[in-house]
Amino acid sequence: MSSILNSIDLQFILGSLIKTAVFWICIMIVVAYTVYAERRVLAVIQNRLGPNRVGWQGLLQPFADLIKFIFKEDIIPLAVNKALYLIAPVVVLVPAMMVLIVYPFGPRNVPLPGGEVLSNMLNNLGNSLGYDWALDLTHIDLFVSNFNVGLLYIFALTGLGVYGIVIAGWASNSKYSLMGGLRSSAQMISYELALSLSVVAVLIPAGTLDLVKIVEMQGGAWFGIIPKWNILALFPAGLIAFVVYLISAIAETNRVPFDLPEAETELVAGFHTEYSALKFALFFMGEYVNMTTVSVLATTLFLGGWQGPFVGTYPWLGLVWFVGKVFFFLFLYIWLRGTLPRFRYDQLMNFGWKILLPAALVNIVIAAILGVLFL
C-alpha cells in the first residue's frame, strides 16, 4: 500500500483536483447565468423585458429556477424503460463536463498570490504527519492538463454525448421522443464530421493537437497590430474553417437555427418530452455546457484563446481575455436564437452533408497547399 502512496505525484494530483473543482464551479456559474442572459437578451431583441424581479435586475433568477426544478413533481411514466430512462440525462451531462480539464484558461507558470504561504502550510502539515511533501505552489498553470491529444479527447467526449440523447428518446417509449431523439442524434453525428474536418485547416499551421500549445502559438502580432490568431492564418483557409466550424457547432449543440429536434411546435419537446423536474434540468444544463465547450474550442482554435494585449506582463489578464472571447461566442448563440428562423429537417441534413462537408474538405486542401507554400 505504501508503494501506491509513494508512486502518487502529490503536487500533480492536489493541483489538478483543486483546479478542476474551481473550474467546475466557474463553469456551473457560467451555465446558470448563460440561461439568464439568454432570457434577458432574447427579451431585448423581442422588445420586451426579461426576468427582472428576482433580485436586482433578476440576477437571482437562476437560483429561483434551480429551486423550482428541485421541488417540481418528478413524474416517471409507467411504460418507460426505467434503467435507461434514468441514466440518459447523466450520459448527456457527464461527458460534457469532463471536457473542461483541457480548456486552456490562461498561460503556464502564472505566479499565484499567496502561493508561498500555502506551500509552507501544507509542507509543515505533511512533515507533522511524517511525510515529506515537497509542494511548490508559488506558480500554477492556468489549465488542468495539456494532453498531447487534447483536441481528439474533446471530439471523443462530444461523440459519447450523443448516446444520452438516443437513449433518452428510445427509453421514453413515446412517438415524439423517439422521433426527436433519432433526429437529434442523426443531426449531431452528421455535423460532427464537418466540425472535425473544419478544424484540420487550423491544425496545419499549428502542427499539434495540444490545445495549450495551439494557444501559445497564436501569440504576437504581424506589423504590431494584427494578432496572429488562427482565424487569419493561411488566409483564407482559416476564415473558411472558422465559418464552417461555427455553423457546425451550432448544429452540433441543437441550437437555433438547427433546433428542429427540440422545437415545440413540431415535436412537443423532442427527446426530453417525458422528462420532468430535475432530469430535465440535467438535459438543459448539458445543452448549455455543450454550448460552452464549443465556444471555448472556437476561441482556443480560432481567436487565440487567452492571448491578448499585455498578457506578457500581467499573466492573469489572459484569463480576462479568454472569458471575454467565450462570452462573445455565447452572446452570438443567443443573438442567433433571437434572429433566425428554423431550418426544416431535410434542409438541415442536406446542408450538413452536401454543403458543409465538401466545404470543409476543400478547405483542407486549400490549407494544405497554402501551408506547403508559406510555412
Added chain:
Amino acid sequence: METIHLLFLAIAALAVVSAFNIILQRNPIYSAIGLIIVLCCLAGLFLTLYAQFIAAIQIIVYAGAIMVLFVFVIMLLNVREEESRTDRQKYLKFLAAPLFLALLAEVAVVIRYVNMPAPAIEDPNTAVDPSQSLGTVESIAHVMFTDFVLPFEATSVLILMAIVGAMYLARRDSGEGAEKIEHALAIEAAQAPVETHDDAGH
C-alpha cells in the same frame, strides 16, 4: 502493487463484467450498451499502455460512430428480446467450456513467457520531441507517412471500395418511382371524364 496495477485491475474487471453482460442480456439494447462500455474500458487500457492517440481514436471511431449505428439500427428496427427457444445443437454447450479454458491457458502462457520492456515514463512538461515519444500523434504520423505509407494508401482505397459498394447497395431507382407515379396519374386523368359524365346524367 502500484497505482497503475490497481487501475488496470479496475478497468479490466469492468470490461469483463460488461462483456459477460453482452451475451447474458436478452434485450439487445442492453447488449449494445455493454459493448460500448467494453470499448471505453479498452480505451482506458490503451491509456495505461501510453497509447493516447489509439485510446482517443478508439472512442471517436468505434464507440462514437460504429456503436451509434448499431444502436440506431436496434432502435429503428425495434428489435425485441429473444424468446427462449429449445436448443437444436445441445452438444455445443459441452464443447464451449473446455475450448474457453484452452483459450485462457494460451493467454496465460503468452503473458507469462513474453517479456516486453515497460516503456519509460516521461514528464510531459519537459521539452521532449513529441515525434520520438511513445504513443503521441506526432510519432504515429511520422511512422505512418514514412515507413508505412503503402499500407496507409492501400487502406484508403479499401475504404473507398466499401463506400462505393454501400452506395450501390443502398441506391433507390428513382427513375422507376417517378414513372409509376406518372402512370397512375395518367390512368386517373383518363377515368375522370367518365365519372363526371355519370354525375351529370343523374
